[in-house]
Amino acid sequence: MGIFIQLLIDGLSTGSIYAALALAIVLVNQATGMINFAQGALAVLSGYIAFALLNAGLPLILAILGSILISFVIGAAVERLLIRRFERGDPDTAVVVTIGLLTLITGVCAWLWSYNNRIFPSLFPNETLELLGAKVSLRSLGTFVVIVAIMGLLQLLFVGTKLGLALRAVSINPQSAAFSGMPVGRLLMVGWGLAAALGAVAGVLVAPQLTLTPGMMDNALVYALAAVILGGLTSPVGVVLAAWIIGVLENLAAVYIPFIGHDLKVVVPFLLIVVVLVVRPQGLFGRKAVVRV
Template sequence: MLLFYQVLDGLVSGSIYAALALAIVLAYRATGVINFAQGQMAVFSAYLAWSLTTIGLPVWLAIAGALLLSVVVGAFLERVVMRRFESAEPLVGIVVSIGLFISVNGLVSLIWGTSLTQFPAVFPAGSIELGDVGITYVALGTVVVLLLVIAALQLLFMRTRLGLGFRAVAVNPESSSLSGLPVGLLLMTGWGLAAALGALAGTLVAPALYLQPGMMDMVLIYALAAAVLGGLDSPFGAVVAAWLIGVVENLAGTFIPAIGNDLKIAVPLVLMCLVLFFRPQGLFGRVEVERV
């Protein structure tokens, strides 16, 4: 029974890592840059949602509003900041995203302060009884929301013209541009969608963690690990890897006393190193072919 609850807990935290990892993968597919600021942008969105609740909106409406605003913020950052560096060395892109990370963190502290803020509960308290196990609504809701997101993304990418455009731009921006796709607009939308996914991660995690400028820092590390482990350009891989990381970490922290709570983060990272050693392209990534 303890095992069951630990796996469930792992899936719940894994779902939150997955939402942010999906955001990182989407932004990466759009612009080829790993956005280190993704977690910090999620914090910004979570605070936005909180501000919307303070003016009297119900929490679900506030989150929806924050998601929409995040799309605008993400698209804006892509157009105004990131666009200039997309053709530069990848390292420059990384550093620009680090600059964004610091700036957004500073902005959040400036607007909302650095003290802990309570975020209203998204899901009702209590749990649903299935036979002799109880699953809390929070756990159930988090996992279900993530599954819905995956389904929506799948529909978007595979069944819509917009999704087709995204995939085309991700594979070959130049040819896409020559075939008349609005590449710039698609990149902006890609970053906007990524920001919305990050916002979802932020608002899902906020009730448990309290709002504070650094609340996504650890989640970002897990999400980065999940994105890379999954293969970086594979949304499906990112989700599977995130769940794997959540579960493995929780089990190791609980059942191996020598690891305990402080070192449990090492377990998924070591696992990631091992997997990458044998599959450098990640679990579901494509092998990179170099042309000489």
């Protein structure tokens, strides 16, 4: 029983990392209708910005807050100067642009800071406590709590605020939103800025666990995209729950299904995705899109 609880807790902790990126992807999609494959690279850049501010003498909490603020500006600038030229165009072109942006940002991070592993301090103490026979890391518990708080705030943003409703309106029909007097351009910039700021949170949560490297978010991005597909693009709560499901299931499968083991555990979430897409294409928590013809 202790082993099962340990695997469950570790899976929730790992899933929280996936959830942070998945929420940023959902935020961009809700604001612009695009899937941002560069979200992981933006999170890495945010981590390096926090690392640079830390080395400049700022306390850890101020370095993280500064990174979040700078990341918001970078995200807004990327949308204004690059992405806007491809929004509402061919979706395939937009995908290629975000993949190219991922490669560019990763290369810039490697050029400025090299591929050497950098040690980034954790915001939470590196201690453990006993829970039903399992050891729970306070860092993992802190990450879990942060993601739950972000999930709630993001859900509140989209459902209960004028800004969130405006972002959704712009995503669904930018022309009608513009005719209604909404500042479409500024809303798109805000959407990308908020997603980049959320990516900064993901970066500073992941860096202490994986060490800071240009490619540290590559695997996490794959799982985050899987969580987005499984949970549904329209539901922040859904993608977080899906990320936790993925984290827990791959841990349990690695231990309790012998022919899978740790080498093939990555297959588990993708098999689950195939099943979900066949039964419920909009994801477990997503809404069906109704198109009038």
